[in-house]
Amino acid sequence: MQEVRRQLDYFDISQICDSGQCFRMSRLEDDSYAIIAKDRYLRLVQNDNECLFYCGEEEFDTFWKQYFDLDTDYSAFIGQISPRDKYLSQAAAEGSGIRILRQDLWEMIVSFLISQQNHIVRIRRCIENLCIKYGEERQNFDGSRYYTFPAPEALAFLDEEALKECNLGYRSKYVVRTAKSIAEGQVSLEDIKSLPYRKARGELLKLYGIGEKVADCICLFALHNLEAFPVDTHIRQALEAHYPKGFPKSRYKGFQGIMQQYIFYHELMGNR
Known part of the structure; x- marks a missing residue:
């Protein structure tokens, strides 16, 4: 079995797993983590700053390093937090191992369509069912099975209610219609990837079932538009409680989304 060992600061796989940005990542019984991204499977073990990636060096360098955004210095973002902002300082300290993953655009479109009026455990179950x-069934290095994320073409010509069998409920028609618009060429994912944040967000809002929060989640977690600042119930409550005059986005221009993740994680874990 091939493995890559790295010492990583500002990286905590448990925090990333619980940060609400990825739904095909799970903690295993031996405290390692399984991550499925596109058609790849990774097992990761972390002890303090030492991380063991069960993959080859080439796969690590060409895929997983980018996926986990390992070339970015997150200490620089945390260092710009105002020391007077005790709330954000605490949130960043608690979630300092979070990184914004560079995930597949199509997978994030479907994932966050499913996320509406839903919670993380159920979203993961829906996506696993899907x-x-x-x-497509694959085997990982130990011979056990995993499944790739279905391509738009695999879902495009289903009945709009078909995905209710996967527990998607009313979201079934959102996913099927969006898959059809992509498979038939009405929407180009490659074109969206090439656009700056505002224009990409505007194109995503044209897709059936996508509102502002979902569009911002997709921009942040698939397109790596770090200025995207998704506002859901957790964030809205935090802003009302701690930033009655509005969050100081201008101070964190260009990386507001990282601050959003610290706040989201802090609120989510504080409510457990």
């Missing part, structure tokens, strides 16, 4: 039924 992958088992419509993805």
Whole structure:
């Protein structure tokens, strides 16, 4: 079994797993983590700053390093937090191991369509059901099975209610219609990837079922538009409680989304 060992600061796989940005990442019984991204499977073990990636050096360098955004210095972002902002300083300290993953655009579109009026455990279950039924079966290094994320073409010509079998509920028609618009060429994912944040967000808002929060989540977690600042119930409550005059986005211009993740994680874990 091939493995890559790295010493990483500002990286905590448990925090990333619980940060609400990725739904195909899970903690295993031996405290390692399984991550499925596109058609790849990774097992990761972390002890303090030492991380063991079960993959080859080439795969690590060409895929997982970018996926985990390992070339970015997150200490620089945390260092710009105002020391007078005790709330954000605490949130960043608690979630300092979070990194914004560079995930697949199509997978994030579907994931955050499913996320509406939903919670993380159920979103993960829905996506697992979807992958088992419509993805491709693969084997990982120990011979166990996993499933790739289904391509738009695999979902595009289903009945709009078909994905209710995967527990998507009313979101089934959102996913099927969006898959159809992509498979038939009405929407180009490659074109969206090439656009700056505001224009990409505008194109995403044209897709059936996508509102402002979902569009911002997709921009942040797939397109790596770090200025995107998704506002859901957790964030709205935090802003009302701690930033009655509005969050100081101008101070964190260009990386507001990282601050959003610290706040989201702090609020989510504080409510457990």
